[in-house]
Amino acid sequence: MPDRTSPTAGIRPAPSAADAVLAGLTAHPLGENSPSIYDTGRVNTLAPWLPNAEGRVRFLLSSQQPDGTWGGPDDYALIPTLSATEALLTVLRRRDASAVERGRLAAAAGRGLSALRTLLRRSDPARLPDTVAAELIAPALTAEVNAHLDRLADDPVTGLDGWTRAARFAPPPGSAPETLAKAREHLRVSGDAPAKLWHSLEIMGSLARAARSVRPVGGAVSCSPAATAAWLGDPPADEPASIAYLESAGADHDGAVPGTFPLQGFERIWTLGALLGAGVDISVPASLVADLEHALEAGAMGGAPGLPSDADTTGAGLATLARLGRPRDPACLWEFELEDHFCCWQGERTPSPTANAHVLEAFAEHVARTSDGTGRHRAAMARIVGWLVGVQHQDGSWSDKWHASPYYATAHCALALDPVTDGGAGDAVRRAVGWTLATQNADGSWGRWGATGEETAYAVHILLRTRSGRADPRTRRAAARGHAFLRGEDPDRHPPLWQAKELYAPTAICRAVRLAALHLAEQSRLMSDVSTSSIK
Structure with missing residues (x-):
């Protein structure tokens, strides 16, 4: 009162x-709302068909800090650094950038990988921040970054040569990879995603595409651009309202998207x-x-x-x-x-x-x-x-x-x-x-x-x-x-x-x-x- x-x-x-x-x-x-490094990275990976990918990449490059991280201080750097690094590695894998641009991307991705090695080193393990679904997002993104590193061994990228034989990252303490695996298996078998996971549907990867239990509102899956991009998939499902939602989410920040919208x-x-x-x-x-x-x-x-x-x-x-x-x-x-x-x-x-x-x-x-x-x-x-x-x-x-x-x-x-x-x-x-x-x-x-x-x-x-x-x-x-x-x-x-x-x-x-x-x-x-x- x-x-x-x-x-x-x-x-x-x-x-x-x-x-x-x-x-x-x-x-x-x-x-x-301010633009989100995490969601912008996820949208760039999950929805490459969305206009203004160049703007999203520019945002990620300009948001990287001198120490190679993205995001906030302390523990708050982990999730956005995982997302941005994975997104840049995905752009490099798609080979849709010029040689000069690929050099910038590789340098930024390499700094991101080095930052993750520091954040996740066993002697000083990163603590998960108390952010939404961090215990599921962290192992999901760690696995995706590791998959990129595995591909570098057979398909090297200039500027990332030192990472072809690098040790793979382990999920940080506090992660719940077993819970993530169970949720993915449930979705694979049943086709249904529990409502409490809709806001973080992107952790389901390709399984999230057109999941039948998901009910967007105004085109948005639980007000999350990342979750909406995952639900639309690549190529996108025939959902004009959700496609329009993603386009509007990036309208105020030159392609970068906020984490919660509206x-x-x-x-x-x-x-x-x-x-x-x-x-x-x-x-x-x-x-x-x-x-x-x-x-x-x-x-x-x-x-x-x-x-x-x-x-x-x-x-x-x-x-x-x-x-x-x-x-x-x-x-x-x-x-x-x-x-x-x-x-x-x-x-x-x-x-x-x-x-x-x-x-x-x-x-x-x-x-x-x-x-x-x-x-x-x-x-x-x-x-x-x-x-x-x-x-x-x-x-x-x-x-x-x-x-x-x-x-x-x-x-x-x-x-x-x-x-x-x-x-x-x-x-x-x-x-x-x-x-x-x-x-x-x-x-x-x-x-x-x-x-x-x-x-x-x-x-x-x-x-x-x-x-x-x-x-x-x-x-x-x-x-x-x-x-x-x-x-x-x-x-x-x-x-x-x-x-x-x-x-x-x-x-x-x-x-x-x-x-x-x-x-x-x-x-x-x-x-x-x-x-x-x-x-x-």
């Missing part, structure tokens, strides 16, 4: 800034939630409200059409509707109830603290608006509070499978717990505030791997939207320094921090979080000489 005593409540910020964010939601109805339900809910939670006075287009109401009419909703329903999107959507004055009974959330917390969906591998925070907020909004039959809701809220307090890290932060940064998880959990007066919630929020204050960088920013505007914005939310934050005498100075950093940061720079099959950046959400933090700081009179019209 939002803090009704917030000092920013009812204060109107610069309408043009908020309106621009909302206008983007309607101008880009399918959502705005993105609109999740994007709209999180964008509105950031602005409304910070007290930004916005005029939400009626069409956005109607779309959200329609999505929840049938019960629990997913992040976009074709994705399975989940407690995270549903809880956040219900809380957002309530804050817009359109409350709905949250009964659909009961299907995700477990003994001591709520799952995103039944059978998930890793529970999500932020999903539970959003369920807590949805129930709190409901309880605040009615006194009839809320006993079960209150009991569930108490269990969620106890579970969130229990999974808080010793240092006061939280972490979550949907975002690589602890500042995201800590902001969402602390804000959900802030209105609660028992169950250890108050102490948990105070510890979160203390951790936030203790981890600020010298330049006023915050960030897991380095300074980012998005993470700095989450820290400002923690400090200025919680009672414990506003009560701490250190907060004003820390938030002012964060505010100064945000004003000097490029508002269009959004390093990928969100977790799907790899790290990505939902740009509209990142803009909204930053704008909301600037609003919080400026309306808290941290910078008396800065007017709200200066928000970028």
Whole structure:
């Protein structure tokens, strides 16, 4: 439940800034997402018939880092490096590039192979990141890269001579090659792919082509370009809507594709939630409200059409509707109830603290608006509070499978717990505030791997939207320094921090979080000489 005593409540910020964010939601109805190295590599391998293969290859070449990897820091480099390296080896095998271009491709592929050897060497095994289906994607791609290396022995490629006798890679610890083999055998025998694997259907390889159990929505297989490319196959099945979907997925990035497309339900809910939670006075287009109401009419909703329903999107959507004055009974959330917390969906591998925070907020909004039959809701809220307090890290932060940064998880959990007066919630929020204050960088920013505007914005939310934050005498100075950093940061720079099959950046959400933090700081009179019209 939002803090009704917030000092920013009812204060109107610069309408043009908020309106621009909302206008983007309607101008880009399918959502705005960063291009994906992983999905671009898979699409290039699985759908060579798709126009603009040159653009996808250019994207892969330009995205490689000096150490030969692709993707994020630490463990997050493994999956995209496997995908990009395999894709470049596939292009070389097809022999559809000029000699000069083949030299560039071979050099990049060789650097990728060297990077994989470092990532996967036995003395320092790569740990699988907690990204979507990593335990199945890693062994699938490792096997494909090994198959390329086997072919090099009989069909050498200039520039990759040293790899013809190289040892083959082993799947990283934490992989599940046996589970992958069983899933493929089930699909081979039955022709059916379980719905929970649709979003990662590309792991099935050629078996995925036209799998009869798969039901695309708007041409998309579970909002995944990679899965859709696998389902279409090579040559593509006669599915014009799915072919058109893949073409549209690459339209905004010169052929490169995002990892999840479309993105609109999740994007709209999180964008509105950031602005409304910070007290930004916005005029939400009626069409956005109607779309959200329609999505929840049938019960629990997913992040976009074709994705399975989940407690995270549903809880956040219900809380957002309530804050817009359109409350709905949250009964659909009961299907995700477990003994001591709520799952995103039944059978998930890793529970999500932020999903539970959003369920807590949805129930709190409901309880605040009615006194009839809320006993079960209150009991569930108490269990969620106890579970969130229990999974808080010793240092006061939280972490979550949907975002690589602890500042995201800590902001969402602390804000959900802030209105609660028992169950250890108050102490948990105070510890979160203390951790936030203790981890600020010298330049006023915050960030897991380095300074980012998005993470700095989450820290400002923690400090200025919680009672414990506003009560701490250190907060004003820390938030002012964060505010100064945000004003000097490029508002269009959004390093990928969100977790799907790899790290990505939902740009509209990142803009909204930053704008909301600037609003919080400026309306808290941290910078008396800065007017709200200066928000970028």
